[in-house]
Amino acid sequence: MTDRRSERLAALVDDLARLHLDGILVTGLSNIRYLTGFAGTSALLFVTGRGEVLFVSDFRYQTQASEQVGELAHVVIEPQSLWTGLWRELAQLTHVQVAGFESGHLLHRDFQRLLEGGARWTWRPTIDVLERLRERKAAEEVSLIRDAAAVAERALQQTLAQVRPGMTELAVAGALERALRDEGSEGFPFETIVASGPRAALPHARAADRLLARGDFLLIDFGAIVGGYCSDITRTVVLGAADARQREVYEVVREANAVACTHVRAGMRGRDADALARDYIDERGLGEAFGHSLGHGVGLDVHEAPRLARGAESALPAGAVVTIEPGVYLPGWGGVRIEDDVHLAPTGPEILTRFPRDLIELS
Secondary structure (H helix, E strand, O other): OOOOHHHHHHHHHHHHHHOOOOEEEEOOHHHHHHHHOOOOOOEEEEEEOOOOEEEEEEHHHHHHHHHHOHHHOEEEEEOOOHHHHHHHHHOOOOOOOEEEEEOOOOOHHHHHHHHHOOOOOEEEEEOOHHHHHHHOOOHHHHHHHHHHHHHHHHHHHHHHOOOOOOOEHHHHHHHHHHHHHHOOOOOOOOOOEEEEHHHHHOOOOOOOOOEOOOOOEEEEEEOOEEOOEEOOEEEEEEEOOOOHHHHHHHHHHHHHHHHHHHHOOOOOEHHHHHHHHHHHHHHOOOHHHOOOOOEEEOOOOOOEEEEEOOOOOOEOOOOOEEEEOOEEEEOOOEEEEOEEEEEEEOOEEEEOOOOOOOOOEEO
């Protein structure tokens, strides 16, 4: 895979100049991984406007930091406090006076550390500096998301072959998560959602001990991780033969998904992308039953920028990978959601998920 860390750091340095900052403290773990390749859970990163990179971690990650970060940064393995190591090393960078910090990732107790241990520097909050850089995916990032989608789809195929009336939602989630591991997923991007019958009307239902019954909708929302990159997929099936109302609602959602996946484009506002599916559902009298946004970016985090929502004014950047996930939820009856991952390529949308969207009736 092409090593893009240097060009990512160069883009960040350009942003620091624009923001009139001498450097930035990066504490979001996904942002640290994006810049350095480090996949551990304990690290601080400081990047200066001159391109100097200071990486501080603890003794648990000495070998991992050496292998993953390499010569990209000045690596410090701190035996006690990461912050003590940061202040000591940062003091050597005498040209740094005004520095930014990631306001969306800094805990209050760590902000207190800035005010106390970092008092010799002036600190300014920044918002989504790295997140904006991460929106545009390089070809190898898109490839990893595609691979993660393929892992998820193979796992779903295996799981649906095992689903029977009388199983619990928890058992379905367990079977799916086992299949995800068997197929090569490094973990689970979020808690697997399995909701059946009337509980399918809960968009973020947790799997419960409810027994699946013939005639139920079964909504499954899950993902896989490959090379640190996530996929996010939802499919809704019926146990047994679907009735007329189930077919009607399902078809509305399926077509809304198809319209949005076909017509979403880089350059359009997030709100206009959201309207592609929302207007279709609204015209069929189910608009009030579609209560969440159409989608979000996906990458190192399963939920990241950009947003496809009614209030999203920003343009969708070329290269982003976004979810398209319209849904209709009718309390007491059930719900349908169909979610795909879509790459906003310069030539138009590229759907990365291939699992069938036609209604599946499990025998």
